[in-house]
Amino acid sequence: MKSRHWLWVPVLGLAVLYYRFDPARYSFFPPCPFRWLTGYQCAGCGSQRAAHQLLHGHITNAWQINPLLVLLLPYLVLGFFLEYGPPWSHKELLRRRLYGLTAIRIVFVGITVFWVGRNL
Amino acid sequence: MKQYYYLADNNQLGPFSLDELRTKNLTRETLVWTAGMADWLKAGDVAELNSLFTSGFGTLVEPMPPVQVQPMQTPTYQPMNAGVPQPGSAYFASTPKPKNWLVESILATIFCCLPFGVAGIVFAARVDSSYAAGDINGAMKASAEAGKWTKISFFVAITGWVLYMLFFGAAILATLNTNRY
Numbered sequence: 001m002k003s004r005h006w007l008w009v010p011v012l013g014l015a016v017l018y019y020r021f022d023p024a025r026y027s028f029f030p031p032c033p034f035r036w037l038t039g040y041q042c043a044g045c046g047s048q049r050a051a052h053q054l055l056h057g058h059i060t061n062a063w064q065i066n067p068l069l070v071l072l073l074p075y076l077v078l079g080f081f082l083e084y085g086p087p088w089s090h091k092e093l094l095r096r097r098l099y100g101l102t103a104i105r106i107v108f109v110g111i112t113v114f115w116v117g118r119n120l
Numbered sequence: 121m122k123q124y125y126y127l128a129d130n131n132q133l134g135p136f137s138l139d140e141l142r143t144k145n146l147t148r149e150t151l152v153w154t155a156g157m158a159d160w161l162k163a164g165d166v167a168e169l170n171s172l173f174t175s176g177f178g179t180l181v182e183p184m185p186p187v188q189v190q191p192m193q194t195p196t197y198q199p200m201n202a203g204v205p206q207p208g209s210a211y212f213a214s215t216p217k218p219k220n221w222l223v224e225s226i227l228a229t230i231f232c233c234l235p236f237g238v239a240g241i242v243f244a245a246r247v248d249s250s251y252a253a254g255d256i257n258g259a260m261k262a263s264a265e266a267g268k269w270t271k272i273s274f275f276v277a278i279t280g281w282v283l284y285m286l287f288f289g290a291a292i293l294a295t296l297n298t299n300r301y
Contacts, residue, residue, distance in 0.1 A: 030284040034234060044230035044237075069212050069230055079223035092159045101248040106189050107222070111229060 009083055019055040023048040043068055044116035068114050072107075122168075125216070127160065132218070138169075148171055153216050160216070160293035211235045215256050218263035221270050228273035236276065242277040 023029040034042040046066035053062035054073065063070050075098075082095045124141055125134030127150065136144065146152070148164025163169045222244040229237025243266035250258035 027288075028285065033280065042234040044232070044234055047230045066230075072230065074224060075232065076223055076226055079226075083219075083223055087159055087161070099220070101243050101245060104220070104222055104241060104245040104248060107226060108238070108245065111226075111238065111241070115234070 005084075015055060016049065019052045021053045025070075040119045041115075043111045043118075045118075068111065071110075084090070124152055124169075126153070126156045126163070132216070136239055138171075141169070142172060148173055217251045218247055218260045219267070220244040220263060221266035224270040225266060228277075232277040232280075233273045236273040238270045240266045240273070243269065249286055 029048050032042055032045045034040070035045055044066070047069045050062040050066040050069045053059075053072075054066060054070065058117075059070065079099055082091055082099070122228065123135035125132055126141070126144070126146060127133070133144075146163050146169075146182075148162060148165045151160035152163045152166060152169065153160045163172065173291060221240055221241075225237050225240025225244055228236070228240060243262045246262035247259050250256075250262055
């Protein structure tokens with residue numbers, strides 16, 4: 001899309017922040033409001049700590065904290081590239097195949113199942 | 121007459137004829153789309169739009185003939201399906217699919233506000249299903265809704281963080297000191 005390259009600045013900034021500081025040890029990362037209010041975990045709980053582990057290459061640690069993030073992060077990075085990256089030949093086809101209706105339904109069911117399942 | 125769309129600040133404008141485009145102050149960097157293109161292209165890279173950027177003297181140069189893009193399907197094999205536009209039909213190719221905000225909605229779901237993110241994902245599905253059914257207006261409405269939930273999540277995240285910092289500032293400073301190994 002049109003000149004959205006500035007979006008990479010906050011993305012890289014956040015990556016540096018989550019690399020440098022472990023949210024498990026530093027309390028200036030906000031906690032999950034859903035967990036704070038209800039006591040139940042949401043599907044995204046632990047994603048900040050898991051992101052820190054992933055940025056350090058500790059995939060097993062990240063998986064134990066929030067497997068959903070480990071599964072979704074490569075998908076999100078690719079989607080971000082397709083949406084805001086430079087144009088290339090198979091972009092539209094890839095977007096249609098991987099980010100179309102079937103994909104959305106799988107993502108939706110996956111998030112819901114994980115959300116319920118982790119609280120059982 | 122060919123109809124063109126272009127993007128201004130991520131908004132899709134159009135359709136315009138070539139003559140109408142002349143009044144729109146497009147630059148070579150503006151992304152444009154017309155039936156037959158696989159994706160948005162910079163106006164400067166579209167041969168048939170060269171005349172937008174050449175002054176009166178530039179018309180001395182013979183413009184390159186437009187590159188013929190292979191159509192997705194030959195119309196002859198297209199069954200006549202009353203009312204329902206098929207992929208590859210003229211109607212289907214006339215408007216690009218509106219942004220479905222899927223990636224942003226997933227980000228909102230796992231990093232900020234699960235209910236808002238899930239609402240975004242539901243509307244993302246509606247963008248794609250409406251578009252596949254040929255309901256362009258429905259797809260554009262769903263796209264706007266999905267985008268709205270992403271923006272709400274974004275502002276909730278920012279305000280949440282700021283409020284958290286303000287109210288718990290003192291406690292944070294204390295834990296910063298104790299946590300420094």
